[in-house]
């Protein structure tokens with residue numbers, strides 16, 4: 001499977017999105033993280049006293065040192081703090097070293113694969129925090145994830161009310177009506193991915209307008225649309241429900257806040273429509289790419305929805321808590337999702353996780369980073385088939401639901417990418433365009 005893989009995206013390519021992310025956006029994210037620690041000084045003092053003050057100072061100095069390493073393109077150094085994945089990370093760093101020849105020296109920020117460098121950055125932020133007890137559980141991104149939720153209350157309310165209405169009549173919907181509702185909620189989950197904080201460098205990217213009304217207008221921005229495949233897979237299983245009592249859909253989550261609400265609404269619809277009988281979610285074990293969902297974020301958001309003053313919203317929270325309690329929604333934590341590996345390495349690196357995913361009848365991968373890891377973050381030709389770019393990663397029928405925020409895309413029609421480059425030079429990285437890209441039994 002390894003034969004003839006194209007080169008990785010890298011900060012080596014001056015002017016590329018990778019280069020601009022490492023040069024501009026990541027220092028901005030580090031500065032915001034440092035600023036967040038500063039602004040929580042009094043809260044940390046109240047909670048931990050003098051020891052907390054020392055810890056806050058230490059974490060800030062470690063993050064400042066990290067920013068300096070990055071901005072001066074220093075060699076990438078091994079992780080030093082003992083943690084569950086420290087050894088795997090340092091093995092991967094040695095692997096990156098082995099790819100370089102003598103003259104190249106050490107792996108460096110602007111000279112190593114972008115995927116590795118960006119993941120390493122967030123793992124170093126985590127290391128700075130766990131090296132600073134007693135604030136070693138501090139999530140430097142929590143405030144911005146919560147802010148994204150609170151600033152998106154209007155569209156969240158509209159979506160929850162829509163779902164509650166839909167659930168009242170869902171038994172009476174005809175096949176076609178159910179399909180259309182399914183497609184609408186898939187599109188809402190797709191566009192929920194547009195607002196991620198790491199793209200905006202941590203600036204608020206909450207959802208302002210109510211996307212229910214703009215779906216029609218957004219359809220031309222969907223470059224690959226395999227949603228019919230999702231419908232036929234799930235609806236045919238539903239028809240033969242007697243002999244196939246279980247349909248499990250796994251959702252590999254991306255961002256917390258508004259996007260997570262759109263994913264939970266989709267997951268609720270999957271159960272209420274009986275297109276699925278159980279949904280499994282995968283989040284991140286440490287704070288990741290600014291807005292990615294941790295188990296704390298998952299539980300916090302369901303609780304916030306349940307506590308809403310609006311009964312249309314709180315009703316959803318009550319149902320969602322019920323699904324978790326009944327084991328119909330299952331949340332999985334696994335360290336693999338915050339390692340730097342492309343997903344084709346999962347059978348070797350995390351065979352237990354690969355075996356878990358193989359139990360799903362359909363896996364939905366949300367977001368841009370997941371797409372980059374599905375396809376190895378490489379400079380593929382636009383027309384290379386998605387199946388080929390997965391490089392052997394086929395745990396189950398899967399679909400990427402992603403807005404484009406990185407200079408990598410496969411499975412396009414001949415000329416489609418070139419045409420977009422002419423009409424919209426930054427179509428790969430603005431998050432304006434999206435895909436539903438499916439890989440399953442041919």
Ligand SMILES: O=P(O)(O)OC[C@@]1(O)O[C@H](CO)[C@@H](O)[C@@H]1O
Nearest residue numbers: 021196198199367368369405406
């Ligand atoms: O996975 P998400 O949340 O959709 O996107 C995360 C992400 O956009 O942040 C980086 C920019 O720093 C992107 O390259 C990366 O894919």
Ligand SMILES: [Mn+2]
Nearest residue numbers: 254255289292
């Ligand atoms: Mn993300």
